[in-house]
Amino acid sequence: MLPNKTALKLIKKYINIFKEGNNIDEFKKELINNLLNSRVLVKTDDGTYTLVSEEEYELMHSRIGALTESVEKFAIPSNLKNMDNPKILDLCSGMGYNAIAALHFNKNCKIDMVEYSEETLFLSLCLNIPYKEHELIKEVIKDYFLNNNSNNKRINLHVGDARKIVKNLNKKYNIVFHDAFSPQRDAVLYTVDFLKEIYNKMNDDAVLISYSSSIPFRSALVEVGFILSEGASVGRKRGITIAYKNPSSDRDLKRISEVDERLIALSTVGVPYRDSDLDLDHDAIVMNREVERKKLKEELSKIDRYYSTKKVKLGKIDEKFLNIQKLDSNSSEIIKRMKEELRN
Numbered sequence: 001m002l003p004n005k006t007a008l009k010l011i012k013k014y015i016n017i018f019k020e021g022n023n024i025d026e027f028k029k030e031l032i033n034n035l036l037n038s039r040v041l042v043k044t045d046d047g048t049y050t051l052v053s054e055e056e057y058e059l060m061h062s063r064i065g066a067l068t069e070s071v072e073k074f075a076i077p078s079n080l081k082n083m084d085n086p087k088i089l090d091l092c093s094g095m096g097y098n099a100i101a102a103l104h105f106n107k108n109c110k111i112d113m114v115e116y117s118e119e120t121l122f123l124s125l126c127l128n129i130p131y132k133e134h135e136l137i138k139e140v141i142k143d144y145f146l147n148n149n150s151n152n153k154r155i156n157l158h159v160g161d162a163r164k165i166v167k168n169l170n171k172k173y174n175i176v177f178h179d180a181f182s183p184q185r186d187a188v189l190y191t192v193d194f195l196k197e198i199y200n201k202m203n204d205d206a207v208l209i210s211y212s213s214s215i216p217f218r219s220a221l222v223e224v225g226f227i228l229s230e231g232a233s234v235g236r237k238r239g240i241t242i243a244y245k246n247p248s249s250d251r252d253l254k255r256i257s258e259v260d261e262r263l264i265a266l267s268t269v270g271v272p273y274r275d276s277d278l279d280l281d282h283d284a285i286v287m288n289r290e291v292e293r294k295k296l297k298e299e300l301s302k303i304d305r306y307y308s309t310k311k312v313k314l315g316k317i318d319e320k321f322l323n324i325q326k327l328d329s330n331s332s333e334i335i336k337r338m339k340e341e342l343r344n
């Protein structure tokens with residue numbers, strides 16, 4: 001899924017004006033006003049701007065603030081401030097807020113930005129994001145549009161489908177910012193297969209951060225081998241997802257809710273999204289998941305182990321699952337143990 005089509009069309013017009021040699025300062029105010037008047041650009045509560053998505057009820061950021069969200073949901077929970085030269089994979093870079101926030105907290109970051117939409121990147125050139133690091137990101141984006149070789153050795157910009165780009169990256173990262181649209185609207189970057197590609201590009205002590213707390217997404221993370229933990233909720237009810245490859249003992253692994261652990265392990269809601277060749281669209285991925293859910297329900301019913309979602313939520317299940325949840329372990333381990341028990 002992409003940002004709103006009207007927005008992309010408007011921005012495209014100005015990309016052409018820029019490529020013809022015109023200075024951004026001459027037209028940026030006009031572009032912003034056009035986008036605001038078309039109601040496809042929204043000013044969030046911290047004064048920074050975000051775009052409306054292709055499906056109009058989702059914004060690219062929450063209303064608490066585009067920059068605030070980057071700071072509180074990505075830069076701070078990643079602990080990048082305390083790392084030496086952290087290498088960051090910034091998926092779905094959009095207007096670059098997450099990369100800007102990362103550089104603000106640690107100027108030694110090395111960042112690979114990955115974004116599908118040229119228009120969204122271009123919009124960043126016309127915004128005033130109140131951290132001076134925005135200038136660095138703007139230079140990199142400008143070089144991209146002018147086909148210049150960027151002088152910036154710390155920031156690389158990759159434009160295209162993250163699935164193809166990540167597969168071809170030949171590096172390892174300490175931090176992954178996973179900032180796609182929600183899986184309910186666009187599941188393509190939430191599949192087991194894509195997350196596996198990311199996992200393989202992460203250092204042993206690396207962390208992946210996503211604002212999404214969706215059950216099939218977290219289930220996919222567990223299947224791939226991530227250790228799940230939950231970060232504070234910012235501007236919404238549910239906490240963010242912080243997933244480690246191999247967390248050091250000083251990491252505080254906050255468990256996800258017990259209901260969510262049970263849903264992932266025991267119910268068909270926990271069936272993850274799949275995309276084995278990394279080429280399916282959202283509808284196909286969702287359809288395949290429905291087929292897998294149905295199959296699982298049949299299999300579990302045959303061995304008399306099928307629990308309805310309602311029963312799983314209420315904990316009206318065999319005591320042995322509830323006992324597993326009493327263990328002093330992390331959510332991924334608990335989920336795996338419950339899954340094994342389910343098939344026992």
Ligand SMILES: C[S@@+](CC[C@H](N)C(=O)[O-])C[C@H]1O[C@@H](n2cnc3c(N)ncnc32)[C@H](O)[C@@H]1O
Pocket residue numbers: 001002003059060061070091092093094095096097098099114115116117120160161162163179180181188189
């Ligand atoms: C929620 S927004 C991210 C906001 C962004 N991090 C920022 O700081 O502005 C999601 C972004 O993902 C991009 N996107 C959607 N599908 C993609 C894909 N398959 N590969 C790369 N980027 C994608 C969209 O164009 C959009 O800019």
